Amino acid sequence: MPEKDPTETMRILIVDDNPETLEILQRQLCGAGYAAGVAPGVAEAIGKLEFHPVDLVITDMKMPQLNGLDLVRYIRENAADTEIMIMTAYPRIDNAIQSVKDGAEDYLTKPFTEAELFSAIERVREKLRLRRSVHADVTPPKSYGIIGQSAVMQSVYSLIDKAASTLVNVLISGESGTGKELVARAIHYGSDRASAPFVSVNCTAIPDTLIESELFGHVKGAFTGAKESRTGFFQVADGGTIFLDEIGDASPNLQGKLLRVLQNKEIHVVGSSRIRKVDTRVIAATHQDLRVLVQKGLFREDLFYRLVVIDIPVPPLRERQDDIMSLIHHFLSKFSKEMHRSVPEFTDNALQAIRNYSWPGNVRELENLIQRLVVVVDADTIDVIDLPPAMRANVPTKTWQARPLAEVELEHIERVLAEVGGNKTRAAEILGIDRKTLRQKLKRAGRETNFPED
């Protein structure tokens, strides 16, 4: 997809620990036609930027824990295409000048007028326009912060582009942990609704008795226990997007209610006689094959056809081997940064074992594994023995080489351990040595700590 022209809708993230400032600025910017989101601190801002890149970040300088300068440095290292503007009451004291040296575009001295704010943003917009026109031919395909450039993921990105530029309903299907919610967020944040809410609802988590109240809200006293009025998911997502996760598990009752709101685009708040129009875009996701559920009579056909205007299948990780390395790098650097440690490297054998693994839990499993390894392994290299037993079994057999006995012995021990799921007592039995000797051998090889106790 061609890079969005920043003269269309400029995406801005405002970062400030003062909720009032956030609210006022967001109102001013949205009122002037910018898509403005907010974050109450640097950590939250980084969390948002990771998945939803913006054109400009306007950040306060003084914030508890991490400050504006930390954010400037993060953005310069990780989001080169994003411009930054600093807000400060004391430019000289507050390191604002340093922040400009570190890569901020400009700083705004507080208090500033609306006109000053808009004219500073216009300067950034012009700069972006020029830069993007120069780079237009070489800009890599947009991937919405989703990692992976494999051919199958390229088709996913082009479907995201299509979905983001229309308002039709979308069905995302794929195994658990493949990134369906990430795709749904990419559609929302890539669309004109980016500055309105994205509301995620897990269809299995709504008790049947509360479906209407949860989806459409209720007024005070609507039923026993309704002590206060409650806003339903569809109202919260009005103008934005509602993400219906695990739609295949929706009860017949829930399916019926959803069908009605999709058909009529209106809701009935429980306990009120008023019918309310809602403008909510629906994106649904499922790990099941909805077509099969329809054939079996477990899912309403009419609802299925309403939902599936654009169908985005997200492939399992084992079908996109090319993406595994970039995902590993992404998660290694993310979690190492979080842990304030140097980025460890994998040995060739460990990488081979990882590549040969089938990843039933998909990207979520890979993410969890890398996080665990970054936390648990102190060494600079991660080896096969650090991996879970199911992966260790994938270590390739080496062709014969003249090697030290200790190395061959260790490799044999590791394979036996992998075979018995890391159970040291069982492994010692098979090896014909006692458990203490096994421990000593592993300790000597620096492999003592990282597999589960049996």
Ligand SMILES: Nc1ncnc2c1ncn2[C@@H]1O[C@H](COP(=O)(O)OP(=O)(O)OP(=O)(O)O)[C@@H](O)[C@H]1O
């Ligand atoms: N391509 C990707 N790049 C970066 N992170 C990813 C990618 N795919 C998935 N993830 C990460 O993996 C985790 C699982 O992703 P997500 O929740 O979107 O999966 P899902 O398919 O919706 O899972 P479920 O069906 O279990 O709800 C999240 O932490 C997400 O950020």
